[in-house]
Amino acid sequence: MRRRWTGSALPGLGLAGGAIAGALVAGLSGIAGPHRSIAASPVGAPFIEATHVPVSLTVPGEPIALRYDVYCAGSDESIDEGSCDATGSVFVRAGDTGAFEETPLVLDPNATGGRYVARVPDDIARSAEGFSYYATVQSVATGATTTEPAGGASAPQRSFPIGRSVDIHLGAHLFGATAAPDRRVAQAPWGDGPGEAGLERGQGLTPLGGSSFDVTTGGTVDVLDEAHRRILRWTDGATTPERVPVAVNGTLADLAVSTDGDSMYVLESTAEPGRSPLVREFSRDGRAKSSARIGERMASQVRMGPTGPVALEQPSGAWMPVMEGGEAVAPEDQRRRGRSGRPVAGGDDIVILRTENEIRTAIVGPRGVRRSWRVTSDTPIGEVQLAQPLGSRLVLVFRVYTETRSEFVALVLDERGVVRQLSLDPADWAETAPLAKFRVAGKWLYRLGSTSRGLFVDRFDLEVS
Amino acid sequence: MLRSCRPFVVAFAFAFVLIGAGSASAYHTRFVALNCTTSAGDPTPYITRDGSITIALKARHEGYQWAGGCWNDNDVDDSPGDPPSDPNTGGEGGDCSGFTFKIWRESENENDAGFYQWNKLWKVHGPYTAAAFKAGTGAPNVTVSKSAAIKMDAFASSGHIGMIYAKNADGTDQIVEAKGEAYGTNVWTRTYRGDSSYSGVRRTGWSS
Numbered sequence: 001m002r003r004r005w006t007g008s009a010l011p012g013l014g015l016a017g018g019a020i021a022g023a024l025v026a027g028l029s030g031i032a033g034p035h036r037s038i039a040a041s042p043v044g045a046p047f048i049e050a051t052h053v054p055v056s057l058t059v060p061g062e063p064i065a066l067r068y069d070v071y072c073a074g075s076d077e078s079i080d081e082g083s084c085d086a087t088g089s090v091f092v093r094a095g096d097t098g099a100f101e102e103t104p105l106v107l108d109p110n111a112t113g114g115r116y117v118a119r120v121p122d123d124i125a126r127s128a129e130g131f132s133y134y135a136t137v138q139s140v141a142t143g144a145t146t147t148e149p150a151g152g153a154s155a156p157q158r159s160f161p162i163g164r165s166v167d168i169h170l171g172a173h174l175f176g177a178t179a180a181p182d183r184r185v186a187q188a189p190w191g192d193g194p195g196e197a198g199l200e201r202g203q204g205l206t207p208l209g210g211s212s213f214d215v216t217t218g219g220t221v222d223v224l225d226e227a228h229r230r231i232l233r234w235t236d237g238a239t240t241p242e243r244v245p246v247a248v249n250g251t252l253a254d255l256a257v258s259t260d261g262d263s264m265y266v267l268e269s270t271a272e273p274g275r276s277p278l279v280r281e282f283s284r285d286g287r288a289k290s291s292a293r294i295g296e297r298m299a300s301q302v303r304m305g306p307t308g309p310v311a312l313e314q315p316s317g318a319w320m321p322v323m324e325g326g327e328a329v330a331p332e333d334q335r336r337r338g339r340s341g342r343p344v345a346g347g348d349d350i351v352i353l354r355t356e357n358e359i360r361t362a363i364v365g366p367r368g369v370r371r372s373w374r375v376t377s378d379t380p381i382g383e384v385q386l387a388q389p390l391g392s393r394l395v396l397v398f399r400v401y402t403e404t405r406s407e408f409v410a411l412v413l414d415e416r417g418v419v420r421q422l423s424l425d426p427a428d429w430a431e432t433a434p435l436a437k438f439r440v441a442g443k444w445l446y447r448l449g450s451t452s453r454g455l456f457v458d459r460f461d462l463e464v465s
Numbered sequence: 466m467l468r469s470c471r472p473f474v475v476a477f478a479f480a481f482v483l484i485g486a487g488s489a490s491a492y493h494t495r496f497v498a499l500n501c502t503t504s505a506g507d508p509t510p511y512i513t514r515d516g517s518i519t520i521a522l523k524a525r526h527e528g529y530q531w532a533g534g535c536w537n538d539n540d541v542d543d544s545p546g547d548p549p550s551d552p553n554t555g556g557e558g559g560d561c562s563g564f565t566f567k568i569w570r571e572s573e574n575e576n577d578a579g580f581y582q583w584n585k586l587w588k589v590h591g592p593y594t595a596a597a598f599k600a601g602t603g604a605p606n607v608t609v610s611k612s613a614a615i616k617m618d619a620f621a622s623s624g625h626i627g628m629i630y631a632k633n634a635d636g637t638d639q640i641v642e643a644k645g646e647a648y649g650t651n652v653w654t655r656t657y658r659g660d661s662s663y664s665g666v667r668r669t670g671w672s673s
Contacts (some may be wrong), residue, residue, distance in 0.1 A: 050629035051639070069616070069631065071519050083673070085517040109614025109673070111512070112634075113616055187550055201548035203531040204561050204595060204624055205645040207661075251647055273526060299652035300637065304581070314654065317634055354636035356612075377668045380612040385637040399637065399659040405613060406661045426661070434637055434656045 014265065048072035048084065050137050052114075053316055054157045056340045056362040057372070059354045061244035062127045062158075066090050067114025068105065068235040070149065072139035083107075083115065088137030090118035095129035096158060104259055105135065129368060132156040149316030150296055155338040156320075160351065162360055163205040165372040166329040166417050167389040173379035175407055179422040180450070181458030185446070186221045189454035190243060195240050196456050198227025199430065200250070207429070213448045214264075214435035219441065221457050222257050222264065223448070226250035231264065234457075249278075254433040256302045256309055263289070265309040267302035269433070279309060279322045291433065292322045295334030301435040305343045312342070312435075319343060340389075342409065350387045350394075357381050359398060363389065364445035372412050382406065386438040390462060394443065397438045399426070410436070412447055419464045430455065487527060488625030494544035496528075497500045497555040501535035501588040506581025511672040512570050514617040518630060521641045523548070524536045524585065524650045529643045535559075535588035535650045549646040558650055559590070561626045562598060562645040565619055566591030568628065569668040571605050578604040580672060595626040599664045609665040611658050618656035629658060 009293045010090040057420040072084035091100035101124065105116040116137070124131050128145045135145045169314055188197040190209060200208040205373035213223040219236035222244075229248055232241035246266065248441060254267040264282045271277045271293075279302055281289040294312040303310055308324040318338030321329045329337075341349025341364055348370065353360045362372035375381075375396065382399035385408065389395075399409045427449025428437070517595035525598035528542035536559065537543070544556030559567060562617040567583045575592050583589055593603060609618055617629045620640070627642030630652050640655040657663040 007508065053632055054634050056634060067572060069515070071522055073519050083513060084519065098588070102466075114672070115515070184566070201550075202645045202647075205549070206622065206625055252653075269653060279661075298651075298653065300633070314633070314639060314652075315631070353634050359636075380659075381636060383656045399656070399662065400644070401659040403664065404661055406659050428660065432652045435635070450514060 009159045028115065038149060046073060046075045046139070046142040048086065048139045048142070048146050049138065049313055049315060050088075050116075050135065050146055050148040052135070052148055054340060054353070055159050056157070056351050057160055057162045057362055058125075058130070059162055059165075059360075060375075064120045066118045066120060066133060066135070067108075067111070068115050068116040068135055068137065069114060070137050071160075072142065072144060074142050085114065085140040085277075086137045087140060088116065088135055090120075090133055090135045090170050091153065091156075092120055092124055092131055092132050092133040094124045094127035095327050096132045096156075096230075100153065100156075101239075106138065122178045128161065129161040130158065131339070132158050136284050144338075149318050149338055150335040151316070151318070151338045154336040155318065158340040160362060160369050162362060163369045165360070165362075165374045166413065166415065167374045168376070168378075168411070168413075168417055170375065170377040170409070173377060173407065173409070174423070175405050176401075177423055178407060179460060181447070182444075182461045183459045185219070185236075185457050185459050186223060186232070187454060187455050187456035188223070188225075188232055190452075192228070192242060195232075197223065197225045197335065202229045206431045208252060208432075209430040210432060210448060210450060211250070211252050212433045213439065213443075213457060214257035215439050215441040215457075216257055216261040217259045217441055217445050218261065219413055221262055221446070222255065222261075223455065223457065224253060224255040224266065225250075226253050235348060244284075246286045247281075247288055248280060248281050252431070252433050254300075254302050256304050257307075258304055264304055265304075267294075267299055267311060267433075268300065279311060281309075281323060281326070290323065290326060290328060292328030293319050293331055295329075296336075301433070306347070310343060313338070313393050319349075344389055348389070350389070352384050352387050353446075354384055354398075354461060355379060356381040359384060359396070360419075361394065361396060363386050363394065370414060375411065383433055385434065386440065388440040390440060395462060397424075397445070408447075410438075410460070412464065420462060421461070422460060425449070426457075427451070427458075430462070469522070470649070480508050485526045492547055492551070492556050494547060496544045496557040497535055497588055500537060500557075501586050503589065504584070505568070505598050506572065506583050506587075506589070509570065509580045509582045510596075512580045513521075513673050514615075514671050515673070517568050517570065517617050520585075521560075521564075521628065522567075522652075524559075524564065524643075525652060527650050528556055529560060529646050529649050530554070530556040530558040531560045532563065532590055533558050533560055533588070533648075534563035534583075535586050536588040536650070538585060545646075547646065559643045560617065561643045562593050563590035563597045563630060564650060565598060565626050566593055568641075569605070569617075571603070571668070575603040580670065594624045595621050598626050599623060605643070605668050605670065607667050607669055608650060610656040611663070611665040614658065614665040614667070617668070617671070619658075620655075620663040621666045622660075622662045622664075629656065
């Protein structure tokens with residue numbers, strides 16, 4: 001006889017079944033998760049990799065050596081005590097066409113860094129067009145190989161003679177004489193409210209918040225509030241932000257917004273196991289449009305290029321196109337199209353090389369260096385945060401530091417030298433993506449800053465009076 | 466239909482929340498229990514910067530565990546999402562200072578500047594916090610000018626430490642570090658060198 005459940009019996013059954021199902025789902029979903037058991041087995045794979053600071057801008061008469069550090073390991077459990085035993089060559093040619101000439105990499109046992117070195121043949125080093133090069137190295141023990149940059153002959157490193165640079169010596173930096181902003185265009189206290197910016201905290205973790213920002217030509221400021229998975233948007237003159245949810249995984253992500261503000265690109269810094277990080281594209285209202293894996297293991301910044309977002313990818317240190325026309329560029333195509341400079345509107349590239357207390361920077365066109373500068377300082381120079389054309393000029397923002405202090409210096413450079421100079425408070429209480437503190441839009445320099453109370457974006461006038 | 470499902474839904478939600486909340490504070494992986502051992506470090510005659518970088522690179526993509534110091538080499542965080550404020554969750558990974566301690570092959574005795582090999586599956590954190598490293602505490606450690614810091618030197622703040630893997634052309638550094646629960650252990654581009662909250666730290670005694 002089939003028993004028919006009556007209406008009065010259903011609530012009891014529902015309660016019991018629901019409780020059991022809820023408990024099961026909670027346990028299985030990992031929310032409960034006491035004593036989760038993952039007995040993992042070590043499965044280290046052999047690897048080899050090389051690091052190299054590209055010799056992207058050279059000064060006449062200086063010796064040119066291409067130095068690499070090489071690291072490798074086998075798959076066994078042994079712990080290597082010394083250097084990677086590797087062999088390899090650099091392939092170099094004058095200019096950027098023609099056949100490459102092979103030059104062996106030789107171990108320099110006395111060097112602390114760049115222990116594998118290749119000398120560029122004099123005739124190539126002296127070429128008026130500069131030279132291009134790539135290296136291949138192989139582990140003697142495992143046979144594993146790697147190419148640096150990853151694009152090899154298709155996208156070699158490019159080295160340009162800096163030509164008749166404008167040389168600027170800044171002397172010792174005077175700390176404490178920082179410029180006041182012309183206007184604070186955005187601000188939000190830390191918190192979880194509608195108009196507040198989130199902080200990511202943890203043991204041993206510097207507070208992270210407002211990981212990046214960008215500004216459209218119309219003056220709209222978008223701040224990536226990654227802790228809340230949203231964009232905080234201030235249209236020009238607004239005092240409270242609009243909130244735009246975006247489906248990102250955060251982790252010190254960088255942000256680039258198209259000049260019209262219609263597309264936003266978020267570069268994440270971590271990825272699922274075995275994958276490279278993602279660049280995600282969102283519409284102005286936060287709708288996910290597309291995504292692309294970067295071509296290498298990691299990337300430090302994303303910017304708008306002439307035809308779409310470009311990312312500075314490591315270990316190559318090359319700028320690579322990530323998306324074009326709304327379509328992802330395949331990782332192997334990214335690697336094949338890597339460039340030593342950041343492509344900007346008009347077909348130029350901006351090339352940067354910081355060596356000790358000097359910054360070399362150049363605007364490079366199809367026929368070589370169009371304009372270049374060498375900036376030196378008696379105070380140590382840290383990272384170059386921004387190098388951005390402003391009409392016929394170049395805006396250069398970099399950090400100077402001592403053991404206990406740091407400030408940023410913003411220079412507006414033209415063909416004669418410095419036409420405007422500002423010292424800027426670092427305002428870096430919260431950690432951001434590494435190169436996300438400054439943007440240029442119109443005639444303005446924007447700075448993303450923070451204190452223990454909240455984040456803000458300040459605007460500085462770059463116009464020369 | 467919806468009406469008849471209501472008891473099930475209510476009970477489901479109640480049980481889900483109750484079970485989840487009740488055991489969140491008791492979150493434990495068993496990574497350490499299942500995979501890790503304790504052992505004294507093996508003395509080694511010398512260390513090289515390149516050799517230590519290689520060991521650090523093998524820890525990439527592994528987890529982060531506050532006060533931890535044990536990881537494998539399968540390129541997966543085997544205990545993702547454990548509460549970052551609890552040091553006793555038994556998760557995979559070192560924290561920033563424990564990771565540095567093992568990579569720098571230091572002694573648990575602060576007065577000993579010798580070199581000790583620590584297998585990745587040996588659970589050891591060492592005696593130093595990031596702040597202690599920043600101050601150059603311990604016989605093997607000294608502070609160093611940030612502008613002079615080279616590969617396998619470190620930058621340390623009062624709450625974090627990461628070691629230099631490579632320099633970039635734009636003046637940033639590639640840092641190998643155990644960053645945090647959401648990040649695990651990996652190499653990232655950082656601007657610690659110029660950051661006034663960070664100091665340069667060097668492990669002494671490298672052979673090359």
